[in-house]
Amino acid sequence: MAExxxxxxxxxxxxxxxxxHDDRLLVFGEDVGRAGGVxxxxxGLQDAFGEQRVFDTPIxxxxxxxxxxxxxxxxWKSVVEMQFDGFSYPALDQVISHWAKFRQRTRGRVxxxxxxxxxxxxxxxxxxxxxxSPETYYVHTAGLKVVVPSTPLDAYRLLRLSIADPDPVIFLxxxxxxxxxxxxxxxxxxxxxxxxxxxxxxADCAIVTYGAMVxxxxxxxxxxxAEGVQARVVDLRSLVPLDLSxxxxxxxxxGRVVVVHExxxxxxxxxxxxxxxxxxxxxxxxxxVARVTGWNVPYPPASLEDLYLPSVExxxxxxxxxxxx
Amino acid sequence: xxxxxxxxxxLSPDGAPVGDTDVGLEAEDLRALLRWMILARRLDRECIxxxxxxxxxxxxxFEGQEAAQVGSAFALGPEDFVFPSFRELAAALxxxxxxxxxxxxxxxxWHGGPYDPRATRFGPICVPVATQIAHGVGYAMGLxxxxxxxxxxxxxxxxxxxxxxxxxxxxxxxxxAATAILFCQNNGWAISALHGRRSEPVPQRRRGAALAGARxxxxxxxxxxxxxxxxxxxxxxxxxGGRNAGGRGPRRDHIYAGAAGRVDFRLGLRRPAGVPRAGxxxxxxxxxxxxxxxxxx
Ligand SMILES: Cc1ncc(C[n+]2csc(CCOP(=O)(O)OP(=O)(O)O)c2C)c(N)n1
Ligand SMILES: [Mg+2]
Numbered sequence: 001m002a003e004x005x006x007x008x009x010x011x012x013x014x015x016x017x018x019x020x021h022d023d024r025l026l027v028f029g030e031d032v033g034r035a036g037g038v039x040x041x042x043x044g045l046q047d048a049f050g051e052q053r054v055f056d057t058p059i060x061x062x063x064x065x066x067x068x069x070x071x072x073x074x075x076w077k078s079v080v081e082m083q084f085d086g087f088s089y090p091a092l093d094q095v096i097s098h099w100a101k102f103r104q105r106t107r108g109r110v111x112x113x114x115x116x117x118x119x120x121x122x123x124x125x126x127x128x129x130x131x132x133s134p135e136t137y138y139v140h141t142a143g144l145k146v147v148v149p150s151t152p153l154d155a156y157r158l159l160r161l162s163i164a165d166p167d168p169v170i171f172l173x174x175x176x177x178x179x180x181x182x183x184x185x186x187x188x189x190x191x192x193x194x195x196x197x198x199x200x201x202x203a204d205c206a207i208v209t210y211g212a213m214v215x216x217x218x219x220x221x222x223x224x225x226a227e228g229v230q231a232r233v234v235d236l237r238s239l240v241p242l243d244l245s246x247x248x249x250x251x252x253x254x255g256r257v258v259v260v261h262e263x264x265x266x267x268x269x270x271x272x273x274x275x276x277x278x279x280x281x282x283x284x285x286x287x288x289v290a291r292v293t294g295w296n297v298p299y300p301p302a303s304l305e306d307l308y309l310p311s312v313e314x315x316x317x318x319x320x321x322x323x324x325x
Numbered sequence: 326x327x328x329x330x331x332x333x334x335x336l337s338p339d340g341a342p343v344g345d346t347d348v349g350l351e352a353e354d355l356r357a358l359l360r361w362m363i364l365a366r367r368l369d370r371e372c373i374x375x376x377x378x379x380x381x382x383x384x385x386x387f388e389g390q391e392a393a394q395v396g397s398a399f400a401l402g403p404e405d406f407v408f409p410s411f412r413e414l415a416a417a418l419x420x421x422x423x424x425x426x427x428x429x430x431x432x433x434x435w436h437g438g439p440y441d442p443r444a445t446r447f448g449p450i451c452v453p454v455a456t457q458i459a460h461g462v463g464y465a466m467g468l469x470x471x472x473x474x475x476x477x478x479x480x481x482x483x484x485x486x487x488x489x490x491x492x493x494x495x496x497x498x499x500x501x502a503a504t505a506i507l508f509c510q511n512n513g514w515a516i517s518a519l520h521g522r523r524s525e526p527v528p529q530r531r532r533g534a535a536l537a538g539a540r541x542x543x544x545x546x547x548x549x550x551x552x553x554x555x556x557x558x559x560x561x562x563x564x565x566g567g568r569n570a571g572g573r574g575p576r577r578d579h580i581y582a583g584a585a586g587r588v589d590f591r592l593g594l595r596r597p598a599g600v601p602r603a604g605x606x607x608x609x610x611x612x613x614x615x616x617x618x619x620x621x622x
Binding site for chain 2: 026052057058060062063065066067068069070071072073074075076090093094097098101102104105106107109110
């Protein structure tokens with residue numbers, strides 16, 4: 001029987017293997033050392049690699065992000081953890097003003113091999129500031145790569161690829177999937193950063209999504225299949241670079257596209273996908289692109305969370321309407 | 326470094342030596358220091374002229390801050406790394422950055438640092454104030470991990486010291502005992518606001534972060550302070566200078582004058598009380614040096 005991994009275990013293994021593979025790699029952030037991270041993603045790493053390479057920092061997100069730049073100039077690679085999505089914002093200035101621009105500002109002379117891991121998105125009945133969807137801020141900032149794993153094995157692959165990348169990568173971890181399990185072998189082989197994957201084939205419509213919504217979309221595809229509608233499910237994985245050919249192919253092959261994400265609708269990834277579909281496959285479209293998203297409101301308290309997040313039923317209903325159009 | 330909030334002074338405003346002026350430098354070094362300061366002032370004035378002619382875009386002048394920059398940069402070793410703000414052309418010259426490449430930035434040819442930051446060990450020009458301080462501290466953390474006998478030197482302004490970034494970075498430096506020198510050039514201004522309006526004196530504030538500090542006055546103390554900081558491997562020095570350090574107060578037309586076009590940000594700018602008139606410091610230094618054994622007659 002193949003071994004099975006939670007996403008937390010897979011991420012932990014990716015950090016462990018990367019630290020082993022590259023002795024210039026550092027892992028730091030708030031409570032990542034002794035405590036092993038509030039989600040246990042860095043559990044045991046300080047014991048294994050020492051306080052020099054895996055360490056706790058002051059609660060100072062801007063300084064954490066800024067220090068990673070100086071460390072890069074001194075020849076060190078960094079994986080920094082933001083404790084939660086809602087607490088990554090103090091670091092935004094460093095990310096936007098420096099991480100994203102450094103390669104260009106130095107005329108390509110200086111790499112910034114830095115990964116920012118952010119436990120992201122809702123679905124855990126968390127407190128205020130613990131369920132944000134910050135992806136658009138980063139996607140909109142030219143100069144960053146932005147990836148979102150949806151399953152444990154892909155989380156391992158994406159994190160290792162992100163660490164090996166010479167450019168800054170924003171790594172958004174769907175915290176509601178941290179304890180989900182997947183069977184198989186941990187490997188970096190497979191799709192690269194910038195490549196989407198098709199998780200289910202289908203000719204009647206395509207549902208494009210990423211992160212924690214992948215599970216709900218797959219569940220919706222099951223519901224639709226029982227009704228005779230075959231949906232292709234595309235897991236973007238990489239929001240920047242975006243796999244234009246996978247999105248274009250999904251639209252051309254099915255003529256009907258639904259986009260699903262947790263983030264509010266306005267200027268979310270759905271808007272970008274819809275526009276991309278028009279640019280890549282306008283003549284093939286049989287129906288307008290549908291968006292199933294969070295609402296344009298601040299992330300709600302736990303008791304209202306289920307009304308906010310796209311449900312299996314909302315996703316299936318949007319697909320039905322798109323197919324019937 | 327000793328607790329010191331009174332300026333460390335070797336030269337009075339009228340050019341008379343104060344106390345023991347031997348800072349352990351050869352005559353050759355002293356001449357080089359003066360040469361850099363004169364060269365920097367000449368280049369700065371040229372740049373202001375070029376900016377007025379439209380050859381440069383926004384140009385942040387540094388007249389009166391030559392000593393702070395030249396002295397501190399001169400004290401560094403080849404392995405040390407400088408993280409500038411946007412006003413450190415004089416320090417860049419001393420570090421061997423090509424002035425023409427540096428000025429591509431102000432000519433609007435390229436953002437950041439068109440020069441090679443690794444080869445020159447001079448980081449890209451940094452405009453979002455105080456954000457470069459964490460870069461300097463991170464660099465020093467890296468040096469420490471490598472056990473390298475070097476330091477980083479980060480420049481920032483008095484106004485920038487009000488930013489949270491300054492406090493975050495200073496605290497980080499203290500927590501990791503990083504060999505980072507945080508160099509506050511207090512020119513008494515933050516665009517329009519006087520020092521004291523926008524920031525408390527910086528050397529006092531670094532106590533909150535448990536850092537060593539010093540407040541040098543004029544180039545030689547800057548140099549002495551700089552080498553001292555290096556030699557004693559202090560964890561971190563926050564130092565202030567600039568207005569006190571050189572002849573003249575800040576330029577009346579500050580960095581935004583060029584970009585603003587018809588909007589005149591200069592209105593309301595006044596030379597702060599107690600700041601000597603233009604040229605006083607440079608002349609005093611030269612008078613002192615010409616009286617001394619160091620100046621070729
Ligand atoms: C984060 C940020 N806020 C505002 C500005 C606009 N700005 C440019 S220079 C300046 C004043 C800086 O004063 P100080 O730190 O004393 O440096 P000086 O200009 O005197 O060298 C300001 C507010 C900026 N560059 N960065
Ligand atoms: Mg100032």
